Amino acid sequence: MIAAELFCDELAQRGFTVASGVPCSFFGGPIALLSRTPGSYVPAANEGAALATAAGVALAGGRAYVMLQNSGLGNLVNPLTSLVMTYQVPVLTFVSLRGWPDPADDEPQHEVMGGLTHPLLDLLGLPHWRLGADDGPERFAEILGAAEATLEKGQAPFVLVEKGAVGKAAGPVPAEDEGRLDSAEVVRLVSKLADGDPVVATTGYTGRELFGIDDQPRNFYMQGSMGHASSIALGVAMAEPERTVVVLDGDGAVLMHMGTLSSISDQAPANLVHVVLDNGIHESTGGQRTTSTATRIEEVAVAAGYRTAHRCHSLDEVRTRFEEARRAPGPHLVLIPTKRRTGAVPPRATNTHTPEAIRDRFSAALRKAAPPSF
Ligand SMILES: Cc1ncc(C[n+]2csc(CCOP(=O)(O)OP(=O)(O)O)c2C)c(N)n1
Structure with a gap:
């Protein structure tokens, strides 16, 4: 496992100034940390919008990454194929691996996409790596280095993230409960x-x-x-x-x-x-x-x-x-x-x-x- 701080710091050091996404609990740590600094994390309405926002940052010369649950890949595929891949806009995407490797360990709605996440990226011809629960900082740096090399070529690299691969962190102080019902x-x-x-x-x-x-x-x-x-x-x-x-x-x-x-x-x-x-x-x-x-x-x-x-x-x-x-x-x-x-x-x-x-x-x-x- 790598710490959430290390996840965010490594990416920041490599020039990624903005992240966007729709949450998966696997990314709870990084989202919590990024949310402490306004403008660092864009809570997108859906995964396609998150990718398009990151593409906009890239078009303007910056670097952004996306975090999503693999259940949201369907929402992402349209701007992935028709925007990011067609215009060759370099965006880095992290996808959690729900329903994988054993769908029986997860909820039924993750079974189909759990089995399809790797083959789908293969079918799209996109470079991808897997960050495992046993991987440490060296492996993360190695993956990011390889992913950056594909970004230079205008590709859209993906990092598939296993359960427990990235640590947790405390989020911002919750909003007041006053006037809210149970x-x-x-x-x-x-x-x-x-x-x-x-x-x-x-x-x-x-x-x-x-x-x-x-x-x-x-x-x-x-x-x-x-x-x-x-x-x-x-x-x-x-x-x-x-x-x-x-x-x-x-x-x-x-x-x-x-x-x-x-x-x-x-x-x-x-x-x-x-x-x-x-x-x-x-x-x-x-x-x-x-x-x-x-x-x-x-x-x-x-x-x-x-x-x-x-x-x-x-x-x-x-x-x-x-x-x-x-x-x-x-x-x-x-x-x-x-x-x-x-x-x-x-x-x-x-x-x-x-x-x-x-x-x-x-x-x-x-x-x-x-x-x-x-
Ligand atoms: C397309 C897609 N993206 C992400 C998720 C992961 N997910 C499951 S529940 C949930 C939060 C739903 O939020 P809200 O509708 O506000 O309900 P709450 O959890 O607050 O009860 C998310 C992001 C998902 N199931 N499907």
């Missing part, structure tokens, strides 16, 4: 208010919290597909116009694919209630900040075309806004500033149900009929 209480209330109607819960701690508090067949627990809960709900709402469809979302997830707010507004499903737990951080990956302090998501929703959007500071307010949303045609958004979670996080739904079981239960609950055959 997420578990909000999830409990929303699940009750959903009253048998379908709930699509975003990836990470939110879905786990819903599973732990009120496991129901009508809940669709996402693991992965970050940012797409509201699109799934849009599809369900269009197919089931008679039922209210509830989305339980996170600020990081909404920001990742914010254009969806416009798609939802354009289709204007009357039966969609979008609940956003805005804790200002990517809590599921260690608490790295999102950009929700810069952007009031409820105001964006209204500007995008939602019928109503409200920020709620009490459970009573959540209840009132939710009940109003059920009565009047939507789409509606209810945003609740929530606190950082304390205590044990509930287990993942897939510890109990297979992904196929979650799918079948949900579909059956929607159709009130036998599970469809896929």
Whole structure:
């Protein structure tokens, strides 16, 4: 393992002045350290945006690197192939290796990409190295030296980072909790208010919290597909116009694919209630900040075309806004500033149900009929 300080210092000494990315817990240390100095780390909405930001720095003559989870490679491939590779802009990318070497040691959503991360880079013809948990500073310097040589040729080198390869570090002091609600209480209330109607819960701690508090067949627990809960709900709402469809979302997830707010507004499903737990951080990956302090998501929703959007500071307010949303045609958004979670996080739904079981239960609950055959 190399220390997070060494990771950042080595790169800084080599002239990398900016980093961008979407967090993976494997990079919690470097992101925490970089976040202490404004302008050193850009919390990107999604991995493609992180790569494009680093490309912009390179176009202006600087050096930047990107850090992401391999689950985000799909978001990165478009600007990788059509910008970085086509224009030969030198950018260095670090990708965590979830679901590798043994997918059975990780969550099910990492299995496919875990096995494909090395072959995908091979297929793209990109140089790549692996930083292992047993590697020390010399090996890291060697990898960076080799990667720099490919940068000189306008290539896009990748360093694949194993679990435990980079150390942890304390992040900036967390934001004040004043005026924020307890997420578990909000999830409990929303699940009750959903009253048998379908709930699509975003990836990470939110879905786990819903599973732990009120496991129901009508809940669709996402693991992965970050940012797409509201699109799934849009599809369900269009197919089931008679039922209210509830989305339980996170600020990081909404920001990742914010254009969806416009798609939802354009289709204007009357039966969609979008609940956003805005804790200002990517809590599921260690608490790295999102950009929700810069952007009031409820105001964006209204500007995008939602019928109503409200920020709620009490459970009573959540209840009132939710009940109003059920009565009047939507789409509606209810945003609740929530606190950082304390205590044990509930287990993942897939510890109990297979992904196929979650799918079948949900579909059956929607159709009130036998599970469809896929
Ligand atoms: C495309 C993609 N990038 C990164 C991740 C890793 N990841 C899992 S949960 C999560 C944080 C989600 O943040 P937010 O929506 O604010 O919810 P919170 O964790 O705060 O509950 C991240 C970055 C992922 N699953 N998918």
